[in-house]
Amino acid sequence: MSSYSVTEPSLRQKWFAGTLVILYAVVTILPLVWIITTGFKSPSDAIAYPPKIVFEPTLEGYVNLFTTRTRVSEETLQQLGEPKTWYERIVRKDGLVIAGPSRFGERFTNSVIIGFGSTVLCIVLGTAAAYAFSRFRVPLKDDLLFFILSTRMMPPIAVAIPIFLMFRSLGLSDTHAGMILLYTAVNLSLSVWLLKGFIDEIPIEYEEAALIDGYTRFQAFYKVVLPQAATGIASTAIFCLIFAWNEYAFAVLLTSGTAQTAPPFIPTIIGVGGQDWPAVAAGATLFLVPVMVFTILLRKHLLRGITFGAVRK
């Protein structure tokens, strides 16, 4: 018989706990499953009553997401002859023809450009600042660190008024550069605090050894500290990317055309008589699934990231 432990829960407790947690998990995951499945439904299946769990999958939602369509008369439709591609065939069934690409591709690309651009900047600035805060005696260190954190407490709308005015006079409104700068500033607090935690964990002896061996501070920084901090930097980068990717308030206030990202755009996808739910769900799926994958990859560092390094497991 194995050794008895007072802290080990009994088998019955485990079953009970497991059942409840699994029940909660299933309920909580249902809306996400619904988003993904609605993307593959036809518009009539999407709004069927009772809600359809078994349905015939179609790519209509995805075709509608990426295209704009117009209705043409019966004769024109016949003159056009057989549809040449699979997506044209889907559209023709409803008596429509494809008029051109929709804006979704552009908006998604904007999200990628702004997300990655701000993440790179954030990591470069954040790593440098975090290293200095971790290793050197910076005057007013605690005050500066608190100041950096406090920038996160402001409601975005509260600073949006002057940023709106500032961007307008500098010609930065609705540009990629403006949004990259803005998102970098928003996420910098996260990046500095998280990275400082990760760099604090690297024993200072490694650098001291390198310095004694004749490395300069800079060499010690990028040849010793950076490789050691690689995991920390990677997970910080993913957090910055996710937060920039999800940001909505600044995006909806400061962009309208060229630099608009996907979050303000997806809810505006409309079809006949209201939102085109399969297309919205298709857009949401493409937008959310990468984040879900990253969340699963990051699960070990998740807690640390969302608490700015305050809780380390």
Add this chain to the structure above:
Amino acid sequence: MSDTPIDRIAQATPPAVARRITGLSDRSIAWLFVAPSIVLLLAVNIFPLIWTIRLSFTNFRVNRPNAEIEFIGLQNYRRILTDPDIWLTMQATAHFLIWTIVLQVLLGFSLAYLINKKFRGNDLWTTLIVLPMMLSPAVVGNFWTFLYQPQIGLFNYAVSFFTGADPSSFSMIANVNLAPWAIIIVDTWMWTPFVMLICLAGLRSIPDSIYEAAECDRASKWRQFWTITIPLVLPFLMLAVLFRGIENFKMFDLVVQLTGGGPGSVTELTSINLKREAFEKWRTGYASAYAVILFVTVFGLASIYVKALNKVKQR
């Protein structure tokens, strides 16, 4: 020249040290590394904040750039603090804040407590539960309006399945009494995992030896829960509440997409109200004063709370 290893090291050292001395001093490197971040934050956060404070004493309107800007002192502040509509907004925000925190703490702690029973596969289920937290609130909020639709919505269908109510008889979003709960439900769905993760870290930080000692003293499980588990998890729980409090005080994206502040203005939280004043009515000076009041409130409440948190931690 002697050729012991020590001498060789001594000979090799001088040029390297020289290189180090000609490099930058630690002090200048520190400044070089910190300065860009500070400059960016000053430009994008502090400068706008000062500008907001300045605007808050004026009657400036962005849509009338040629009108003369007058300094009107504290008039904006007086008007905001005596406006009954703004107090209604504050009440809606308080209702939202209190209920989301209560529900998330109860659910989050219970889940963490259950997961800590270490049943088989708990890691997998924890990861699944955490998923909603990291998703875009705007996109998810927009999709929830679909789930909330009378008749065809999945949420209404589920409610009618369990209670027998007609799924087309109620609309979570259009009903004045239900809309405040519609936003609380979605926020709780998204953020319970956050509280859960923090509580789980707290529970896992309690060493087994404390429970073993309590068992030796014949303390009941109930007693152990209230005198060991709860006090030791409390600092973690309070931290979770701090984060959720600040985040939900700023709440904008999720609620804008879900209800847009409606019906009427029952779910018009402060950020949405502020956006309306600033970017729809274009009362820039007035909205700036509003923003300053909000910021002072968050900052003040957060500092008081952090003091309390530190006291609990020290105990």
